[in-house]
Amino acid sequence: MKDAIVFLGIQGSGKGTQAELLAQHTGFLHVNIGDLLREQVNLGTEIGAQVNTIIQKGELAPDEIVFELIDRRIADCCDGVIFDGFPRTLVQAEFLLQHYHVVRVYYLDLKKVDAIKRIQGRKVCSQCGTNYHITNHPPKKSGICDACGGKLFTRGDDAPSAIRKRVAAFYEETYVLKKFFEEKGELKTLPALEPIQEVQDMIIEDIKLG
Numbered sequence: 001m002k003d004a005i006v007f008l009g010i011q012g013s014g015k016g017t018q019a020e021l022l023a024q025h026t027g028f029l030h031v032n033i034g035d036l037l038r039e040q041v042n043l044g045t046e047i048g049a050q051v052n053t054i055i056q057k058g059e060l061a062p063d064e065i066v067f068e069l070i071d072r073r074i075a076d077c078c079d080g081v082i083f084d085g086f087p088r089t090l091v092q093a094e095f096l097l098q099h100y101h102v103v104r105v106y107y108l109d110l111k112k113v114d115a116i117k118r119i120q121g122r123k124v125c126s127q128c129g130t131n132y133h134i135t136n137h138p139p140k141k142s143g144i145c146d147a148c149g150g151k152l153f154t155r156g157d158d159a160p161s162a163i164r165k166r167v168a169a170f171y172e173e174t175y176v177l178k179k180f181f182e183e184k185g186e187l188k189t190l191p192a193l194e195p196i197q198e199v200q201d202m203i204i205e206d207i208k209l210g
């Protein structure tokens with residue numbers, strides 16, 4: 001069985017960044033389920049078409065599709081995997097335990113109000129897709145991309161009502177998973193508002209101890 005490290009956390013908690021840093025440190029493969037799904041949509045595959053319809057409705061991709069994409073991606077790689085955006089359901093959590101040796105599940109803890117603040121400030125370049133944040137990572141010139149001079153905009157799914165809905169759904173969904181891994185003694189909670197490198201140091205220290 002391959003080793004697996006899991007990151008749970010809402011958008012804006014920095015889980016993707018932490019997962020990527022840890023992947024560089026451990027040599028494990030960083031697997032972002034959202035990216036795997038979007039890749040299928042962009043490639044125009046049969047799975048992609050199914051996924052697209054589901055995502056448009058704001059629903060979760062079915063477990064079987066998620067499992068298949070993970071199996072394909074991981075089949076002949078690496079000693080271990082860092083999951084980002086997986087598991088999202090209890091069925092997926094059980095799948096994880098059956099197929100991997102779970103080293104640790106990290107939960108990047110961010111309060112609802114802080115999560116909303118972080119997501120709300122996000123801006124994207126209309127030309128090159130570079131991400132900005134009005135307070136955490138502002139462009140040099142307001143509303144203009146540093147990289148290409150393109151105009152920055154707020155994505156449709158970052159509208160205030162969409163954000164509130166997404167945030168509420170996240171906490172509901174994640175509460176169950178947190179409890180599940182807590183009971184198995186695999187969960188470790190990390191403070192998402194601390195500086196990126198400090199959080200990463202906590203993780204590396206924790207893995208050594210484990």
Ligand SMILES: [Zn+2]
Nearest residue numbers: 125128145148
């Ligand atoms: Zn740009």
